[in-house]
Amino acid sequence: MNDQKSCETRYKKLTLTESFIKTFISFGFLFVVLGVAYPYAVTYTSDMFFKDNAEGSLIKNDEGKVIGSKLIGQDFSFDKTLFQSRPSASNYDAQASGGSNLSVGNEKQIKAINERKDAILNLYHNPQKIPTDMLTASGSGLDPHISAENAYYQAPYIASARGIKIYDLYNLIEKHSTDYMLSDRAYVNVLELNLDLQKLNKE
Amino acid sequence: MQNAFLVLAVFMLVLTLLVKPVGLYMAPICKGSAPILFKSFDKKLMRLLGLENCSQTWSEYAGSLVCFNILGLIVLYLMQRFQAYLPLNPEGLGAVDSYTAFNTAISFVTNTNWQSYGGESTMGYFVQMAGLALQNFLSAATGIAVAFVLMRSLVAKQQVLLGNFFSDVVRISLYILLPLAFAYAIFLVSQGCIQNFSSYIDASTLSGVQQTIPMGPVASQEAIKMLGTNGGGFFNANSAHPFENPTDLSNFSQCLAIFVISAALCYTFGVIVNDSRQGWTIYIAMAIIFVTCASLMIVFESAQSPYLLDAGAAPDFYNTEGKEARFPLGQSALFSTVTTSASCGAVNNMHDSLNPLSGMLTMLLMQIGEVVFGGVGSGFYGIFIFIFLAVFISSLMIGRTPEYLGKKLTPAQMKLIAIAVLCTPFLVLAATAIACLFDFNLDSLNNTAAHGFSEYLYAFSSAANNNGSAFAGLNANTPFFNIATGLCMFFGRFIVIICILGCAGAIAKQKIIPSSSGTLPTFGLFFSFLIAGTVILIGALTFLPALALGPVVEHIEVFFN
16 A cells, blocks of 8 residues: 555646646647658658659650559540450549449449440450459549459450450460469459550550 | 458458567556657656656546647647648648538547548648648547556556556657558558659540549558558548559558557556456457458358349459459458458448448447457457446346456446447437438438438448448538537547546546455456457347348348349
């Protein structure tokens, strides 16, 4: 008991005014350290080690002009002989990221799925089942990837439309495939794949 | 689906391995000093800030906590309103309107991070980093501080002083959150997160159309958003945005980051009470509920709707609507479960588009009070509400005086516990009912019928429990929702905190009774199940009717039509 008492008397009590002052002091101190110094320190350090990533993994063309980011999906529907990105609720507007937020049974969602199905069947005439990511919109609306299955589904049409050997195209997809962690399935970056596809044609 | 379960198994393994080192590291701070590494620095700093050797009673502590948070609230509100005059705003974004600013300020101060705005089109860099991200640190530190006070009170012998709020917050921020966040931010940049202050970049895409790519100090904010279980995204799409969460490894690590501090607090508790079994018992109780829910989530999300299958969707896929191609079933289901178990509320897929039963799981996890690991600090003091209830109920059943670790649970404490346990369900259900009364709210809905009701229910479950995720189809940027969710967040946070601090104050004053053969042992698998059972029972009883009206009806409509 004596122990406890002596332990308590070691501390001084804060008065109300003191508490107010301390509120401002500690808030001000943490504002400077966590609100300002911390983000600058992270920026400085990441610039030292991963400058390219920190600046947005930008891809430039031969003239040095930015044509996009590796991580931000683009709409390729202007040229159907390129690999197509997933449907996007924001039409690949990078300033309005977000998903469709339609529920599973929503009439609009059912209609959208069926429209996409018709468009896919009309274009690709592929007898296989449709990879589901072709039928559904992504969460960010900027999904830079498609599933590997999706790429292989599009490949036969693209090969014939562009007059490329299908095996060259399969190799290209293979080269751009990234395996999922702890899984044997893979996904593909569409912009990088398309840039290589365009080169393939030139050769 | 096997791969998804493999991801879950590896996740639990890594988490369990992290619990002990992080828990040990935090223990000295709970005891009111600094980790060895920072000891001499801490002494100087506390002298500089005038915080050495002061201690407070529970009511002074609570008063300081509320004052500190209200100051944060005012500063954050003003920063948003005067955004146009602040630096680091290359896009020249203007003042945030008053309802949104009010809502956002409460939201970030209460660790909720409910967002009725889209980040990239509303907030400048300075508001993001010095306003929003700062509160990510401070609200997390506040939560941990309350958890520490509770731990101290359980080992205190007839004391009235429980520590000093300001030195607790400074220490927690500087020694726990800051180093972890810094290291983690660098890791995120290595995965592809951006971190710069440039203006938005105009890219001329392959199609020739201009694409304006937003920039900003994302990684620094992302790191603390996860570690502090805040969840407020830099961008509108939150952790589904490729700049916030670029790879599946970054996704896996974000799930870990959300849980690590909350899970480790269990171990810290074991160190403080000098009996690591007590800590592991709580950890296992949480893990039981988490693994069950995560497994169910994987199963529910592996199903594709009949509409997809009719359209010829490949049967070996899963529900991919609202999900990113780089996050397969396991990564998406894991993230959804983690973010709603904890009070994080970041999303890597759009919860509005989850299958109905998965949506129900995310809601239920929030509604039981986010005590399955839970928010940093808030999960720990939240589970104690249920531990005290479990001890109280089971001791009365076997005719003993309810006591936990030698501390008696008196009627006065149980009243506070009852207020804490009833406060958030009351807010959720009452606010949902009020929202349903007004027809003008129908304009906010993105989906109708049962799912429309779910959008309301989700919004208030998320707000009152300080989660912050949403069925984001709901347009919550209306005066009604901004004010209603704002009030839910505020009361859901601070009523519970004050109850807990009051409870801790009363517990600290008691002496410790040596345990006898009549004491109910509060460790071991049996007690873990008792805690988990209490959590599920109370959550399910309270919310089953509401859930039946929303997701259950929707599931039957979609899958048995």
